[in-house]
Amino acid sequence: MQIRNATDFSLKHTLESGQSFRWNLIDDAYYGVVEGRILKICQIGTTLCVESSATEDKTTFVPFLQHYLDLGRDVPKILTQVNNDAYMHRAIDKLWGMRILNQELWETVASFILSQNNNVSRIRGIIRRLSERFGEQLILARYVDYSFPSPEALATTTEDELLACGVGYRASYLRDAAAAVVSGELALTAVKEMSYPEAKRELMRRKGIGEKVADCICLFSLGHLSALPIDVWIKRIFETLYFRRRATYHEIREFAHAYFGDRVGYAQQYLFHYVHECPNWADVEHLALIETSITACGRES
DNA sequence: TTCCAGGAGAGAG
């Protein structure tokens, strides 16, 4: 199956930017599991070639995939709004076409609970082992993978089995969240209908979900583009480039919304992925010295 | 060996 006219879209930047942990690049095609089926996607120009392990109805599958990849959004317009300085200009130029995915909610909740105090490659390994152990086997041609474990599967296992997958001290957080979904205490269908502040507050009631993880869930699953996950790198960027001093999370949040506007989540993702792709910290500091359009922040007490 | 990674909870001040 094909999707044409995927303009201003980069499959590579989108799937490799650390918002999903499930995609593997094999011979120019990305293989991943999305909502219970393996997808194989490759991009040739503005055309996406897609294969699925499931039998798909084209009339529903194409809109589903377009929504997952956020293809319906006017991303160039957003990037114009957040292209405020030399550093953002470089990030946007380097990562043109990167989009923020709309991922399945439970998988996103569980994945970012596991992300705390962890690194991307290890998070990927944990999720792969959890899926192999607690998910269902899927096959597309010679590619074998496993669906993301259901809340029921993770709620009824033991912490020892989770530890064997390498989740570490996050085992109790993961099991508690799964149990809350099963019991209905965490109503995911209701969370999907909530506003950004409501959804964030509801998610943060769970142990293991703080501000940053809740913002990742709101941004990478619920489409709340004003969500701003502040990890150590984003904090470092804002402090070096825009504040030139230590800043609290509250200060960064306030400044970022004023500086980038209500699509700050998109700006954040370009900053996050760019600093990981091009970890030239001296360059950041150099830009901080020559940048003049951003001196408004951090002057008052 | 120590440090770090898409942090958060608990406690102290």
Place this chain on the structure above:
DNA sequence: CTCTCTCATGGA
């Protein structure tokens, strides 16, 4: 409110 310590794990 802010600061600090700890948490399990593996790669650098």
